[in-house]
Amino acid sequence: MKKSLLLCLLVSVSFGTQAQLGKLLKKGNVDAAKKLGKAATLSDADMAALSLQSVQWMDANNPIAEPGDPYADRLAKLVAGLENEDGLTLNFKVYKVVDVNAFATPDGSIRVMAGLMDLMTDDELLSVIGHEIGHVKLGHSKKRYRSAYAVSAAKDIAVTNTNAGKVLADDEIGGFMETVANAQFSQTHETESDEYGFKFMVAKGHDYHAMATAFQKLADLSGDGGKGSITASHPGSAKRTERAKKWAQEQDAEK
Numbered sequence: 001m002k003k004s005l006l007l008c009l010l011v012s013v014s015f016g017t018q019a020q021l022g023k024l025l026k027k028g029n030v031d032a033a034k035k036l037g038k039a040a041t042l043s044d045a046d047m048a049a050l051s052l053q054s055v056q057w058m059d060a061n062n063p064i065a066e067p068g069d070p071y072a073d074r075l076a077k078l079v080a081g082l083e084n085e086d087g088l089t090l091n092f093k094v095y096k097v098v099d100v101n102a103f104a105t106p107d108g109s110i111r112v113m114a115g116l117m118d119l120m121t122d123d124e125l126l127s128v129i130g131h132e133i134g135h136v137k138l139g140h141s142k143k144r145y146r147s148a149y150a151v152s153a154a155k156d157i158a159v160t161n162t163n164a165g166k167v168l169a170d171d172e173i174g175g176f177m178e179t180v181a182n183a184q185f186s187q188t189h190e191t192e193s194d195e196y197g198f199k200f201m202v203a204k205g206h207d208y209h210a211m212a213t214a215f216q217k218l219a220d221l222s223g224d225g226g227k228g229s230i231t232a233s234h235p236g237s238a239k240r241t242e243r244a245k246k247w248a249q250e251q252d253a254e255k
Contacts, residue, residue: 001063001098001114042146042167050145050167051107054180057173058111065094071114078122079129086137092129100221104132106141119217123210127197134196140189148180194240198247208251212244 042050065072071094079092090108099113110132117125135141152168152175168176185193194211201208219237 001096042149046167047106047142047145050149051105051109051141053166053168053173054145054177055105055107055109055111057177059093061174062095062097062111065096065114069094069096071096071117074117074122075112078126082129082133085133088133088136090133090136100218102128102132104136104141106136106145108136110136120214121210123201123207124214124217126204126206127201127208127211127214130197130200131193132197133200134193135185135189138189138192138196140185140193143189144180144185148176151179152176190240191243194243195247198244202251209248212241212248215241215244 065075067073067076075092075094079090082092083090088108090110092110092112094112094114094117096114098115100115100119101113102111102116104110110129112125112129116128120128149167152172198208198211201211215237219241221237
């Protein structure tokens, strides 16, 4: 398998948009300032277009497991019936790369790396997928994209081409995705999505203890820095393991 071009559970950061606008205007870069201002008010239509652009770019630049491939068939079996989970429209694919990773985009596209599937049991994998669904449902992915777009705009690489149904020019989407990949989720968003994923496991009748063992496996990867893994963009796996264990113990006590 190949190494993924972008190794990320997509993430969010916050930026001082007003301060950036001021700096750009002082430098006389009015065009970039206008783009940065738009970043703070991306419409739902623009966000949908940007999300679609990004996942299409990722799909085109990573090897996808097609139906009939063991990875694709395993994932299809695990996520059967989740296409409209919790009022969302979701789609799932496997990238045949060695990275221990997964990510979700605002439009509900969830991508799982083969390396993660090799490491996880079915229930552990589902706990990660539940976590990713949480990022979409709770709006974390949209906030991440808006922030990443603002950075791109501040660097004067972002454009709007709504007539073509695109928010970024074709030669700029890769740079945008790199910006997204270099960000990190806030601890609040991590905890919220972990909790969502845990409740997802309980509601679906899966082994909710699997979230803790999944996080433990990720924590074990941190011995080599977690390069190419979820630990690179989602630090603190050991702490998350203990939190998931606590939730499982409380759930056990309710039975």
